Amino acid sequence: MQNNDKYDFKTIEKKWQQRWEQENTNKVTHQGGRPKYYVLEMFPYPSGRIHMGHVRNYSIGDVIARYKRMQGFNVLHPMGWDAFGLPAENAAMKRGIHPAAWTYENIDYMRGQLKAMGLSYDWDRELATCRPDYYRWEQQLFLKMLDQGLIYRKETTVNWCNDCQTVLAREQVIDGTCWRCDQPVQPKIMNGWFFKITNYAEELLADLSKLSGWPEKVVTMQRNWIGKSTGLACDFKVADSDQTITIFTTRPDTVFGVTFMSLAVEHPLLKALTAGKPQEPEVNVFIRQTIIDKQRASLDQEQDKKGVFTGSYCINPFTGDRVPIYAANFVLMEYGTGAVMAVPAHDQRDFEFAQKYGLAVRVVVQPTDEPLDLAAMTEASEESGILIASGPFTGLDSQAAQQAIIDFAEKSGIGRAHITYRLRDWGISRQRYWGAPIPVIHCTTCGIVPVPQNELPVLLPGAGELKGNHSPLHQQEDFIATTCPRCGKAAKRETDTLDTFVESSWYFARYTNPGLTTGPIDQEAAAYWLPVDQYIGGVEHAILHLLYARFFTKMLRDLGYLTVDEPFTNLLTQGMVIKDGAKMSKSKGNVVDPNELIEQYGADTVRLFSLFAAPPERDLEWNAQGVEGASRFLNRVYRIISQNLSCFKSSAAIEVTSLNESSRQLYRKTHQTISRVTENIETNFHFNTAISGVMELVNLVAATTGEQKAIDPAVLRETLETVLTLLFPMVPHFCEELWQVSGHRQPLHTAFWPQYNLEAAREEEITIVVQINGKVRAKLQVPADIEDQALQQAAVNDEKIASLLENKVPRKIIVVPKKLVNIVL
RNA sequence: GCGAGCGUGGUGGAAUGGCAGACACACGAGACUUAAAAUCUCGAGGCCUUAUGGUCGUGGGGGUUCGAGUCCCCCCGCUCGCACCA
Numbered sequence: 001m002q003n004n005d006k007y008d009f010k011t012i013e014k015k016w017q018q019r020w021e022q023e024n025t026n027k028v029t030h031q032g033g034r035p036k037y038y039v040l041e042m043f044p045y046p047s048g049r050i051h052m053g054h055v056r057n058y059s060i061g062d063v064i065a066r067y068k069r070m071q072g073f074n075v076l077h078p079m080g081w082d083a084f085g086l087p088a089e090n091a092a093m094k095r096g097i098h099p100a101a102w103t104y105e106n107i108d109y110m111r112g113q114l115k116a117m118g119l120s121y122d123w124d125r126e127l128a129t130c131r132p133d134y135y136r137w138e139q140q141l142f143l144k145m146l147d148q149g150l151i152y153r154k155e156t157t158v159n160w161c162n163d164c165q166t167v168l169a170r171e172q173v174i175d176g177t178c179w180r181c182d183q184p185v186q187p188k189i190m191n192g193w194f195f196k197i198t199n200y201a202e203e204l205l206a207d208l209s210k211l212s213g214w215p216e217k218v219v220t221m222q223r224n225w226i227g228k229s230t231g232l233a234c235d236f237k238v239a240d241s242d243q244t245i246t247i248f249t250t251r252p253d254t255v256f257g258v259t260f261m262s263l264a265v266e267h268p269l270l271k272a273l274t275a276g277k278p279q280e281p282e283v284n285v286f287i288r289q290t291i292i293d294k295q296r297a298s299l300d301q302e303q304d305k306k307g308v309f310t311g312s313y314c315i316n317p318f319t320g321d322r323v324p325i326y327a328a329n330f331v332l333m334e335y336g337t338g339a340v341m342a343v344p345a346h347d348q349r350d351f352e353f354a355q356k357y358g359l360a361v362r363v364v365v366q367p368t369d370e371p372l373d374l375a376a377m378t379e380a381s382e383e384s385g386i387l388i389a390s391g392p393f394t395g396l397d398s399q400a401a402q403q404a405i406i407d408f409a410e411k412s413g414i415g416r417a418h419i420t421y422r423l424r425d426w427g428i429s430r431q432r433y434w435g436a437p438i439p440v441i442h443c444t445t446c447g448i449v450p451v452p453q454n455e456l457p458v459l460l461p462g463a464g465e466l467k468g469n470h471s472p473l474h475q476q477e478d479f480i481a482t483t484c485p486r487c488g489k490a491a492k493r494e495t496d497t498l499d500t501f502v503e504s505s506w507y508f509a510r511y512t513n514p515g516l517t518t519g520p521i522d523q524e525a526a527a528y529w530l531p532v533d534q535y536i537g538g539v540e541h542a543i544l545h546l547l548y549a550r551f552f553t554k555m556l557r558d559l560g561y562l563t564v565d566e567p568f569t570n571l572l573t574q575g576m577v578i579k580d581g582a583k584m585s586k587s588k589g590n591v592v593d594p595n596e597l598i599e600q601y602g603a604d605t606v607r608l609f610s611l612f613a614a615p616p617e618r619d620l621e622w623n624a625q626g627v628e629g630a631s632r633f634l635n636r637v638y639r640i641i642s643q644n645l646s647c648f649k650s651s652a653a654i655e656v657t658s659l660n661e662s663s664r665q666l667y668r669k670t671h672q673t674i675s676r677v678t679e680n681i682e683t684n685f686h687f688n689t690a691i692s693g694v695m696e697l698v699n700l701v702a703a704t705t706g707e708q709k710a711i712d713p714a715v716l717r718e719t720l721e722t723v724l725t726l727l728f729p730m731v732p733h734f735c736e737e738l739w740q741v742s743g744h745r746q747p748l749h750t751a752f753w754p755q756y757n758l759e760a761a762r763e764e765e766i767t768i769v770v771q772i773n774g775k776v777r778a779k780l781q782v783p784a785d786i787e788d789q790a791l792q793q794a795a796v797n798d799e800k801i802a803s804l805l806e807n808k809v810p811r812k813i814i815v816v817p818k819k820l821v822n823i824v825l
Numbered sequence: 826g827c828g829a830g831c832g833u834g835g836u837g838g839a840a841u842g843g844c845a846g847a848c849a850c851a852c853g854a855g856a857c858u859u860a861a862a863a864u865c866u867c868g869a870g871g872c873c874u875u876a877u878g879g880u881c882g883u884g885g886g887g888g889u890u891c892g893a894g895u896c897c898c899c900c901c902g903c904u905c906g907c908a909c910c911a
Contacts, residue, residue, distance in 0.1 A: 217829050221906060224828065229910070249911060262911090305909080330909045340911045348826090349909060422910060542906080612849075613837060619904090621837060625850050632863095633849085639864090689839070692848035699848090702865095769844050774892045776844055814891050820843050824891045 007638040009602030009733070016733040017118055025749060026120045028076055030512070030528035037073035038529050039065045040508055040568075042537030042545070043080045046106035046128075047087055050113045052577040052584055052610070052622065053538065055594045059607045059730075060574060060616050060685065061536050062119045066729035067681055069120075070753040076529050078511040079114065079121040081107050083130035084435045084500045086164055086180060092470060099434045101466040103130055113595065117603045118733050120749075127514045129503035132464075134510065135436035136457030137520030138502060143439060143450045144559055150196045153448070158427060160188035165472070166430045167192060187294075192429035193438060193496060197551045201226055201421045203565075204550055213570030215617070218542040225543050227422025232406050233337065234415030236261060239313040239322055243269060248336035248418055252409070253401040256390035257343040257364035258316050259354065262307060262328035264338040265290045270310065270327055277311030283327055290329045305330055305353045316341075317414040318391065318405075328353060336420055344380065345372070351380035364390050365398060426548065428499040433460070433470045435497030443484035443491040452485050458493070473497065504545055505552035508532055508567060521561045535568035536616075542573065572685060575619035584622070592622060604731035605631045611687040611730055634734055637698055637727075641720055641738050644705060647713040648742040654714045656760070662704045663712040667760055670719045673697040674756035677726050687730065694726050725754050770795045771822040777804055788815045795821040 020026070030036070041061035044054055065077040081103075088099035095102070107128060114121070127134055145151045159168040161178040168178060173185050197204075205226045208219050231250035238245060245261065263270050265287045274283040286308040293303065307328035314325055330349055331340050344354035344361045354361055363372050367385040384398030393401045409415030429438070437458040439451040451458055461479045462468030473479050473495035484491035506520070512529040513522030537545075546568070553567040576583045579590040597606045609630040614620040659667060673693050680690040701719055704711055720742070728735040728748050739748040763784045768791060770778040778800045782791060792815050795801060805823070814822040 215829095217906080220829060224907060227907090227910065231911085247911080251911080303909080328909095330911095332910065335910045337911095342911090347911070349911075420910080422907095539905080615838085618831095618838090623837065623850070626837070629850055636864090688837090689848080692839075695848055767844085771843085771892075774843095774890095779844075812891060814843095816843060816892095820892090822843080822891050 007635050007734075009604060012737045013116070013118060013603055013733040016736050017115060019747075020118075020120070020749075021115075021123075024124075026077065026122045027124055028074055028122055030074075030525045032074055034072060034074040036076065036529060037068045037534075038076045038532045039068065039534045040076075040078065040511070040532045040536070042535070042541065043082050043504070043507060044110065045085060045087070046081045046083055046103055046110055048106050048109070050110055050594055052592055052594055055117065055606060056577055056610045056616075056620060057536060057538070057574055058114065058117065058119050059610050060572065060687070061534075062117075062607075062732075063611065063681075063687060063729040064534055064536075064685065065120050066732060066749070067753065069749070070725075070729070070751065072752065076511070077121055078125040078127075078514075079119070079123070080125075080127040080507060080511070080514075081110075081129065082500065082504050082507070083107065083128045084135075084497075084503060086166075086432065086434070088434045089432065089470065098462065098466045098468065099470055100130065100460075100463040103128075103434075104466070116598060117594075117607065120732070125511055125514050127507065127510060129436075129500075129507065130434070130463070132457045132459055133517075134503070134507075134514075135460075137510070138436050138498065138506070139439040139451070139456050139458060140453065141506070141520050141556075141559075142498070143453070143456075145195070145555070146440070146450060148559065150199065150555060151193060152196065152425075153191060153193055155189060155191050156427070157187045158190050158192060159185045160190075161185055164432075166432050167427060190429075192427050195426040195428055195551070197426045197548075198421060198423055200551050200554050201228070201423050203554055204423075204547065207550070207554075207566055210566055211568075211571070214568075215539075215571065215573055218539070218546065218571060218573060221542045222547055225423065225547065228419060229421075230417070230419050232402075232409060232415050233418035234317065234341070234409055236314040236317060236339075236341070238269075238273065238325070239315055241312070243272065245269060245314060245325075245339045246337045247339045247341045248420055249341055251343070251346065251402070252405040253384070253387060253390075253393075253396075253398045254343040254346045254364055255316070255318050255341065255405060256387070256393070257345050257362045258319075258321070258323055258341045259344060259360040259362055260323050260342045260350075261314055261325045262331050262340045262342050262350075262353070263310070263325060264331040264333035265327055265329065266333035267327075267331075267338045273312040273325060274310040274327075279309055279311040283308050283310055286327055290327075293329065303329060305349060305356060307353060307357065309357075317409075317412075324359075326353075326357075334424065335422065345374075345377070346380055346382055348380040348382065351377075362389070364388060426499075426551075428502060429496040430499055431472050431474065431495070432497055433472050435500060436460075436503065437473065438494045438496050438498060440494045441482055441484060441491045442494060443487060443489065445489060446484055446486045446491075449484055449486050449491070455485070460497075501544060501548050505548040506556065508535075508549070509553075509556065509562060521556065523561060523563075526561065527563045530562060531564045531566060532568045534570045534572065536572045536574060538576070539573040546571070572616060574616045575614065577622060578619050579622040592624075597627060601627055601631045602733075604734040605634055608634065608691065608731050612691045613688070615684070615686045615688050633695060633698075634731065636702070637723065638734075638738065640698065640701055640705070641724075641742060644716060644720065645742060647716040647720065648744075650713055650717075652714045654712065654718060659712055659715065660710060662710070663715045666700060666704055666711060666719055667715045668763065669697055669700050670715075670722050671756045671758075671761035674722060674726065674754045675761055678753070678756070690726075691730065694723060698723060722754055724748065725751060766818055768795070768818075769820045770798060770801055771820065772801070772804060773825055774822060777801060784818065786818065788817055791815055791817075792821060795823070 039061055041057050065075050069075045083103050088103045091102045092099040159173050161168055161183060163181045163183040164178060177184055205228055208223055211219055229250050231248060232252040233246055233248050235244045235246050274280045307326040310325045310327055312325045313322045316323060342350040344350040345363045346365055363374055364387060365385045366388050367381055367383045372381055387393050387396050387401050393404055396404060406417050437460055439458045441449045443449050461476055462470055469476055480492050482491055482493050509521050509526050512525035516522045549567050553562060556562045582588050584591045609627045612630060613626050676693045677690040680686045724735040724739050736748045765781050766784045768780040768782055769776055778798050780794055780798060782794055792813055808825055810823045810825055812824040
């Protein structure tokens with residue numbers, strides 16, 4: 001073998017990376033007549049070095065970006081750093097350096113890694129959320145939201161992670177533990193800032209129907225998370241008192257079956273209801289115990305239903321019945337009104353509770369299939385049906401009754417139609433250092449005063465010098481002390497920093513003009529580029545990040561910055577990288593370092609493997625031998641092209657009519673491959689099958705050129721050019737190099753995606769399957785344009801079929817045009 | 826419990842209701858080589874059969890259809906999400 005047949009990826013990759021960088025190949029503006037395409041991968045946290053999940057994510061994104069460029073689109077493909085967050089603080093503590101220093105070091109290193117992968121980012125647009133030129137605009141947005149009443153402050157019981165020393169949003173609590181450190185979360189009463197995401201609950205829900213380019217699974221998860229319920233809010237008077245308790249129910253049709261009421265232990269009226277009653281001491285014990293149980297049991301599943309009678313009764317406004325009020329451990333204060341009308345016959349929880357405490361069960365809805373026998377009931381009947389024993393509503397079906405009862409309640413002033421959501425407002429206060437400071441000042445005279453625009457950004461102390469104190473801001477006296485912008489007296493700065501999910505909620509809009517110095521978002525650039533046409537990332541962000549980004553988009557639209565309703569038209573949730581049956585992670589000790597692989601095989605091989613081993617949405621099982629295979633394939637292509645360079649010398653056109661059989665076959669296969677690869681990419685980004693298509697073509701080239709079959713040089717040239725063009729988005733350095741070696745003057749990245757020629761791709765002969773009773777009995781070679789009638793004739797006349805048929809007369813013959821004949825006996 | 830998804834050779838995976846297992850990995854045999862690596866050629870789902878061929882086969886059971894990996898119903902298993910949401 002000749003020396004120059006060796007695929008020297010190290011030299012090649014370096015060469016092209018340098019050239020692309022020098023020529024600023026991937027720089028784009030929002031000018032020009034080409035249609036735009038915005039492809040975005042979820043930006044990484046600069047944790048130190050990239051992992052295989054990143055490699056996979058960015059390889060997928062890069063193929064799409066390069067493919068769309070070749071299709072003639074003006075492609076925006078940016079990269080940046082989601083740079084605030086706790087790991088920086090932990091690492092800083094451990095190593096005795098500043099979180100900013102650690103973060104910027106990591107960014108520099110990881111940027112180098114991404115460049116070594118040959119990813120086609122417009123690096124001029126790189127942003128890092130921890131830089132003041134990013135977070136100052138976030139602070140400005142915060143102030144605008146504050147001004148618009150979209151932010152408020154309240155005291156709540158928050159989820160506190162003692163290890164991380166911070167509050168967590170509800171979405172960040174997983175099975176009662178912290179999403180980051182896995183430690184149990186505890187409740188704590190604190191004052192904090194909230195975004196009114198619930199203002200947008202209805203729109204966030206309704207617009208899910210616009211997201212046809214999202215996986216159904218993610219849409220469903222979001223819908224469940226928003227959790228809309230419609231029903232009746234109804235006021236129950238407390239007997240012998242002027243108090244009223246409002247309940248919420250989604251089953252107003254069961255209101256005649258109420259036999260007791262249950263309250264959450266945190267319900268504000270609970271103390272008053274039991275005050276002075278003999279039950280008071282017992283109730284107080286129960287409240288304390290339940291609160292403790294709730295904390296401790298957050299990890300485990302459901303607890304037993306428990307409760308205690310308060311000593312008070314309330315009046316069912318529909319029946320006038322006097323029913324006992326219980327405090328119960330299963331009622332949530334955070335949902336509905338914290339008070340539940342209990343209908344044991346038609347609610348399983350109430351049923352269990354009633355059984356345990358000997359409370360009455362009253363059937364009021366009769367399912368249509370079989371009547372309920374109260375004595376025989378072992379569980380509640382939650383189905384709808386026909387109302388019985390329900391006063392004027394008796395005889396209505398559940399659905400009609402719900403509306404009639406709500407109407408009645410509204411007319412008589414005892415209740416009203418009500419909608420409730422599971423979605424809660426977004427708590428954004430964090431007691432951490434490494435985050436964007438919340439730009440307000442607390443003044444004893446003026447209260448909460450926004451930091452004036454011209455004083456932004458409120459800089460994170462010490463972050464600029466990459467040294468100094470980096471304890472949480474409430475421990476930094478120098479930072480806290482300030483004067484009130486309104487009255488001039490001594491005042492204190494807010495010491496909370498923003499949840500890092502705020503940064504990632506609008507970065508995709510900032511990318512459209514990240515250098516803008518006059519505001520957070522360049523409205524013209526954003527109007528041009530947004531929405532993101534293709535967003536790519538892990539499914540673990542299906543709820544948190546994607547919901548927040550959708551909320552921000554709608555809010556920024558209402559504030560006049562954006563013109564779109566939804567940020568991401570199409571979403572691709574890529575699967576995890578698995579090894580030995582588990583997700584790659586440090587704790588499992590099964591990580592594969594991409595650096596070593598790139599060092600050993602080259603970036604193109606690693607990219608090719610990660611695209612070939614599985615379709616993008618599925619989990620990818622890591623396989624070291626698979627990388628070997630990808631490497632082997634590239635070497636093979638390199639060799640084949642090196643050995644056939646002579647075909648590039650002439651630019652003669654293909655004379656179809658004069659081609660020999662092998663040349664015609666290769667010509668045909670080439671165009672079939674273009675068609676197939678294009679379709680694989682267009683329909684669902686199934687690069688694995690696209691690659692296998694190119695492999696088949698390469699296999700055919702090897703088979704036909706290897707045996708001196710005199711392939712027409714023009715055909716061979718077209719085939720090899722096609723191979724390089726089709727593979728270019730996946731293995732760009734490799735293809736660019738061979739493109740140049742084969743004598744092309746214009747670089748491949750400026751070339752257009754090949755068009756396939758329908759005429760060229762058409763087969764002259766096709767194989768037809770002949771079945772008898774659905775079993776394959778013969779195969780026929782027939783002209784591709786055969787008519788059904790002739791096809792059927794040919795099948796019946798086939799020697800083998802004829803002998804199998806003997807003299808039997810077929811009952812029926814099915815002809816699938818150009819595919820199959822099935823003879824039914 | 827509710828919701829979503831998945832189940833195909835030794836492995837990753839491929840199949841608009843129409844030849845199951847493309848492509849690749851691993852494996853076996855051969856060629857080249859003093860040898861190895863690399864490369865090239867061939868083989869390969871199970872069972873029966875010398876081959877030809879036959880037969881079974883996409884988690885299990887039923888159904889629709891001329892024809893089912895694919896559509897429908899039931900069951901089993903795995904993965905993910907939510908979970909006392911009134």
